[in-house]
Amino acid sequence: MGEVKEVSVGDIGSRAAEADPELKAETMALNVGPSHPSTHGVLRLMMQLDGDSIKECEPVIGYLHRGDEKIAENMTYNQFIPYTDRLDYLAPLSNNVAYALAVEKLANLEVPDRCQAIRVICCELARISSHLLGVGVYGMDAGSWTVFMYTFTEREKLYTLFEELTGARFTTSYTRIGGVARDIPDGWLGRVDSFCKGVVPILNQVDKMLTRNRIFMDRTVDIGVITKEKALSYGMTGPNLRASGVDLDLRKDKPYLGYENYDFEVPIGLNGDCYDRYLMRAEEIKQSVGIIRQVIGSFPEGLYYSEDAKKIFAPPKDKILTSMEELIQNFMLVTEGPQMPKGEVYFEAENPKGALGFYVVSKGGGVPYRLKIRGPSFCNLSILSELLPGHFLTDITVILGSLDFVMGECDR
Amino acid sequence: MSEIEKSELLDRFAYLSERESGDHLAVNCPAEQLIEFCTILRDEFQFDLLLDVTAIDWDVATPRFTGVYHFYSTVKQMYIRVASDCKDNIKPTLPSLVSLYSAADWHERETYDLMGIIYEGHPNLKRILMWDSYPYHPLRKDFPLAGIETPLPAEDVVEQTNLKVSAAPMMGGPFVSSGDGKMSQTEPKAKDESWNEEKGK
């Protein structure tokens, strides 16, 4: 056995040049994307390579910029809800909830307990759904195809639940400002509960396949390390920030939807590497399962919409068809939109990918004057130009997979 | 947890003024003092997370553009909103915060792209969401939702397909409306003359 020399990544070319000036290495330009299987969407990376190691990286985004913010300025508050589905299309329900909460904050509206409980279940199911895909695709990126099949099967079960609740598999448009679209179907909670029971053994299977898997660990441990300071400076949020050791979870720090009533842990990472980011998601799924069980255990009775929201929430259909007042109310709601007070609010919800923020500026009336969407993936990706240099080309798939981004909310 | 009082800030910094807000602590800060104030915010008041940079176009009002920043403190668990008016309506400028927060880099590029605010001192101020040669700033209020006809940069593709950016048809699209006034005059299909593809022939 010869002596194993430590080769530090990123200086192969310069070392070669040191040894022999004739061997001066040229850098090579490499373009990845925007259509590439390992980029999880239409992300483009323009890189300068020295051999196999990345010298420079410039991410190019905007290939999915669809003009959501401009569209929002031309729509009533209710009409925009379907567009929020398509921001983070791996967890549409939690986007719906975040948007509804932001507008409710503007309208100074409280929703009843039952509605909050439904929303919490929605948010956490969305989190599970997103993290399942995140972990599954991450496994696939690191070479473990089986994990993807396991987690995707669980997602299909979730889709069945979503379909039953909302009518669609994942573009749900379920929440309304001041409530949710309809009450939960009979027996749905029981089926959610049995899904929760079923997903835990699958998580253990995934855990066995990945967590102490030598290949997986070799590919992820100490790869893509983001320090606490870097993560904060780049405005990262969500599991990616917590993996770097920052204790920021808006469900704990700025509780909304009554999250303060539920008992759950916020996992915090140690090293901020790709491996920690995987552990973070795996643990968060388990915590979400715990939250859902607590909600089901104490599911409140009552209305699924706010009664104060007369001028905001569409009245029930049977009342529209039978009562004059409701008919007029519905007509006004459709033609002029829910009437909002003047003002500006900023609300963030802890979404699976990070803090999804809505900054709503209202001049009164039914249409937002300005709606800025803060997509967590946008901030999480901005670190790439600093994170990737120094790594090998093959690490890109793992790093991108560990950041778990969605271009829909990055480009908006 | 120590909450910062609004009066504490306003007393200490004479240039700040109170900003109406529906929720968080909000202040107006003149553009000249923005960097100075944000440095103190970050170092002294521990607002370590720059969440969002954006701008509002007030259309006909003066000042027309207002830059808005949202900060969060992971230590104190509180938000602050800092707004700063752009002096010039034609060529709006604000100082860049990239030297303080790396997060400002992409956010400012986005605001420049969509709103046309020039961030002075930004190391790489170019478009981020639209392509480089796109001539407009789409989030400005005078820009129509449907878009304006523009050539595309890729010559070979244009040659083969004759593709260019054309105004999106608004008739038959989602029923949308904006602003105040009569519905028939404010919805995009009424404002947009290129609503019908056949009409262009």
Next chain:
Amino acid sequence: MNKQTVAYDSKVEGEVIVTRADAVINWIRKNSVWPMPMGLACCAIELMAAGGSRFDISRFGMEVMRFSPRQADCMIVAGTVTYKMAEVVRRIYEQMGDPKWVVAMGACASSGGMYRSYATLQGVDRVVPVDVYVSGCPPRPEALLDAMIKLQEKIKDENSVKNLLTKHPINKIRKDAVS
């Protein structure tokens, strides 16, 4: 004696099939479609679901998803095509070898869908010729499977030999709005 044989025992018939070249070529093509997922947005997730275990696109002989256009002959455009992305879609389309087909999956790819805005291309048929449109936002995986079966039916009736001799008609893009 002189019994007439009605059984099937002709050596000639056993080894020769008389048919049209079109039918053979189309039969081969139809059952070996290699799709390329052009996953752009939300629809890509349903595309993944179609490839997953529950819907299982491989039942129809189309599961060999190739991410390289050079190995694929059917591009599934799944998601919103923006103007910035349009040129990329066209370039990737050109890299595919003839014969090639395009499926526009979902409302956005078919017509711009709910995104009537300055940044969104109003239908991918303005840059590439589309064979099958799938409605829905996003379409269910069954809808995609149906579209793929429709595509197979379309391939079955093509004039393949004629197209072999002439240039494959690839420039059938919609030009009414952009000329």
